[in-house]
Amino acid sequence: PCTDFDKAYFQSYSHVGIHEEMIKDRVRTETYKTAILQHQSYIQGKVVVDVGCGTGILSIFCAQAGAKRVYAVDASEIALQANEVVKANNLSDTVIVLHGRVEDVQIDEEVDVIVSEWMGYMLLYESMLGSVIVARDRWLRPGGLILPSNAVLYMAPVTHPDRYAESIDFWRNVYGIDMSPIMPLAKQCAFEEPSVETISGENVLTWPHVVKHVDCYTITLQELESVTTNFKFQSMMRAPFHGFAFWFDVEFCGPAAENDAPSSESTKSNPRRKRANPSEALVLSTAPEDPPTHWQQTMIYFYDPIEVEQDQVIDGKVTLTQSKENARFMNIHLEYASGGRSFVKECVLR
Amino acid sequence: PCTDFDKAYFQSYSHVGIHEEMIKDRVRTETYKTAILQHQSYIQGKVVVDVGCGTGILSIFCAQAGAKRVYAVDASEIALQANEVVKANNLSDTVIVLHGRVEDVQIDEEVDVIVSEWMGYMLLYESMLGSVIVARDRWLRPGGLILPSNAVLYMAPVTHPDRYAESIDFWRNVYGIDMSPIMPLAKQCAFEEPSVETISGENVLTWPHVVKHVDCYTITLQELESVTTNFKFQSMMRAPFHGFAFWFDVEFCGPAAENDAPSSESTKSNPRRKRANPSEALVLSTAPEDPPTHWQQTMIYFYDPIEVEQDQVIDGKVTLTQSKENARFMNIHLEYASGGRSFVKECVLR
Numbered sequence: 001p002c003t004d005f006d007k008a009y010f011q012s013y014s015h016v017g018i019h020e021e022m023i024k025d026r027v028r029t030e031t032y033k034t035a036i037l038q039h040q041s042y043i044q045g046k047v048v049v050d051v052g053c054g055t056g057i058l059s060i061f062c063a064q065a066g067a068k069r070v071y072a073v074d075a076s077e078i079a080l081q082a083n084e085v086v087k088a089n090n091l092s093d094t095v096i097v098l099h100g101r102v103e104d105v106q107i108d109e110e111v112d113v114i115v116s117e118w119m120g121y122m123l124l125y126e127s128m129l130g131s132v133i134v135a136r137d138r139w140l141r142p143g144g145l146i147l148p149s150n151a152v153l154y155m156a157p158v159t160h161p162d163r164y165a166e167s168i169d170f171w172r173n174v175y176g177i178d179m180s181p182i183m184p185l186a187k188q189c190a191f192e193e194p195s196v197e198t199i200s201g202e203n204v205l206t207w208p209h210v211v212k213h214v215d216c217y218t219i220t221l222q223e224l225e226s227v228t229t230n231f232k233f234q235s236m237m238r239a240p241f242h243g244f245a246f247w248f249d250v251e252f253c254g255p256a257a258e259n260d261a262p263s264s265e266s267t268k269s270n271p272r273r274k275r276a277n278p279s280e281a282l283v284l285s286t287a288p289e290d291p292p293t294h295w296q297q298t299m300i301y302f303y304d305p306i307e308v309e310q311d312q313v314i315d316g317k318v319t320l321t322q323s324k325e326n327a328r329f330m331n332i333h334l335e336y337a338s339g340g341r342s343f344v345k346e347c348v349l350r
Numbered sequence: 351p352c353t354d355f356d357k358a359y360f361q362s363y364s365h366v367g368i369h370e371e372m373i374k375d376r377v378r379t380e381t382y383k384t385a386i387l388q389h390q391s392y393i394q395g396k397v398v399v400d401v402g403c404g405t406g407i408l409s410i411f412c413a414q415a416g417a418k419r420v421y422a423v424d425a426s427e428i429a430l431q432a433n434e435v436v437k438a439n440n441l442s443d444t445v446i447v448l449h450g451r452v453e454d455v456q457i458d459e460e461v462d463v464i465v466s467e468w469m470g471y472m473l474l475y476e477s478m479l480g481s482v483i484v485a486r487d488r489w490l491r492p493g494g495l496i497l498p499s500n501a502v503l504y505m506a507p508v509t510h511p512d513r514y515a516e517s518i519d520f521w522r523n524v525y526g527i528d529m530s531p532i533m534p535l536a537k538q539c540a541f542e543e544p545s546v547e548t549i550s551g552e553n554v555l556t557w558p559h560v561v562k563h564v565d566c567y568t569i570t571l572q573e574l575e576s577v578t579t580n581f582k583f584q585s586m587m588r589a590p591f592h593g594f595a596f597w598f599d600v601e602f603c604g605p606a607a608e609n610d611a612p613s614s615e616s617t618k619s620n621p622r623r624k625r626a627n628p629s630e631a632l633v634l635s636t637a638p639e640d641p642p643t644h645w646q647q648t649m650i651y652f653y654d655p656i657e658v659e660q661d662q663v664i665d666g667k668v669t670l671t672q673s674k675e676n677a678r679f680m681n682i683h684l685e686y687a688s689g690g691r692s693f694v695k696e697c698v699l700r
Contacts, residue, residue, distance in 0.1 A: 084531035
């Protein structure tokens with residue numbers, strides 16, 4: 001069912017500014033463009049669905065790559081704009097814009113390729129991957145291609161003394177006045193909920209932990225309802241530990257199960273081998289050490305830092321659950337322990 | 351009556367971040383601090399009301415300047431924090447925090463000084479000046495001091511080709527795709543409503559027009575319900591004219607009507623003379639040519655620029671009205687004409 005929350009969600013994508021921001025994210029858009037060109041042999045003469053097409057840019061890239069037909073699906077009003085863009089580019093014969101949810105629209109043929117930019121903050125926020133799964137299960141032929149093919153959500157402990165100083169320690173001395181009584185409320189206001197911001201590789205205390213590996217070919221809606229993982233980090237330095245950062249990357253590989261696409265110059269190696277060796281695959285990364293994207297990183301800060309020594313262990317468990325209240329929100333339950341103390345933090349990404 | 355909109359408004363000030371932003375605006379906070387010290391002779395041993403005290407910083411500046419008693423009034427929950435700050439600074443005997451609206455709280459003595467940082471975007475947005483008027487009429491003794499003493503709202507025609515290019519012309523060529531059909535919606539999304547942003551003095555086409563002069567000693571609630579002015583500009587250059595910028599400054603002068611404050615080193619001249627000669631008065635300016643503040647400037651853009659020649663006349667009329675729907679909002683009705691064409695623009699600052 002299309003809930004009021006879904007409607008509000010689709011509405012939020014009717015504003016042009018959000019598309020401008022996404023398109024201007026060159027890391028995102030150019031990686032998709034490259035991925036589509038790299039998989040031209042899978043797309044040429046084939047039928048494509050673009051799930052959540054927005055302004056239609058990925059659909060047009062696919063048309064330019066030689067697709068026979070592209071179904072550009074979006075439930076937001078922006079689909080009307082996509083349709084005008086398609087017409088202006090004389091692509092109406094190739095790109096068919098469908099204004100509706102993938103659950104509701106009709107496509108009367110089998111589809112060879114699904115392309116979608118479905119990733120939200122912390123990868124799973126917005127739950128748009130669910131629509132890709134629905135599209136896959138409704139229309140994708142066996143052995144068809146999904147771009148991106150897989151995704152990984154990471155987490156790592158972070159130190160960020162500047163951020164803490166700026167929002168919390170600030171109140172210790174305000175134009176000579178001791179305003180430290182405001183600090184508890186300042187901690188709550190700044191750190192109660194997750195915060196989307198850009199950190200740098202230098203903030204990260206040690207190697208990241210994989211929270212979830214998503215294979216777009218096999219993942220189920222049920223698997224996405226709740227994701228749990230146990231983590232164990234060992235800090236590579238002595239530092240105040242301020243919270244956890246989450247980020248993701250997605251890979252663009254050929255289909256794993258079969259190798260029925262013609263080989264071409266742009267896809268020299270066997271796709272099966274490609275997936276087995278991710279270092280060859282095209283990756284869109286939102287890691288702190290990589291160039292910034294509009295996704296930035298998602299930070300979950302503690303109210304008070306934990307002083308950790310070099311090699312000190314930080315372990316615990318994190319559970320990400322679709323909110324029952326609004327399936328577009330994400331509940332985060334975090335348990336963590338270090339130096340003999342343990343903590344629990346609950347928050348919601350809205 | 352305290353409407354639901356008022357409650358939402360007070361609620362918005364319970365978040366620490368907004369106070370952090372205001373306090374970190376050094377132009378704002380240091381000008382207030384200087385103004386309070388400059389008027390120390392009016393404050394020493396006197397009774398002060400701080401209207402909308404927030405974290406209590408201005409109240410504490412007044413206490414430091416020797417006030418006998420400071421009533422720090424705020425309807426937002428932040429008043430509870432102000433009270434803790436007052437206690438931590440051992441000022442409970444001097445600063446009395448009153449958590450409520452100026453319309454509702456009780457002060458059982460006459461007041462010598464009102465200090466308030468009431469200015470919103472475009473000066474009048476938020477309608478907080480109304481609370482200063484209520485406080486003045488309820489408590490200020492004849493000849494008492496109001497800081498700031500007066501304010502001026504300005505407007506001027508602006509050229510801003512970069513802004514236009516970035517949000518509108520951008521769609522002409524998006525990674526080689528003609529997305530110009532999106533331009534009408536892009537104009538609506540970017541320019542339908544006023545936008546708070548920082549422009550530079552170089553964007554301004556000519557000298558500003560005074561939309562409204564506010565004398566805090568004499569202004570009435572009725573006067574604020576609707577402000578209208580006719581303007582006539584003459585562009586100093588040939589340029590695409592993209593919209594109007596609004597900004598304000600406030601002045602900190604002694605009381606005009608009487609001169610019953612003791613003279614001191616910090617207020618050498620007669621306050622009556624000071625008000626007559628504003629160049630001597632301390633000014634907090636939010637003009638594009640002055641250092642930026644958190645108020646920035648408020649821009650009202652047109653959907654399409656008007657090409658103006660040097661010396662071309664731009665005339666018209668602007669009316670600012672408190673929204674009937676939500677008194678904290680401001681309706682803007684703008685009529686303007688240039689080069690033989692005339693236009694009307696209506697928008698709301700929410």
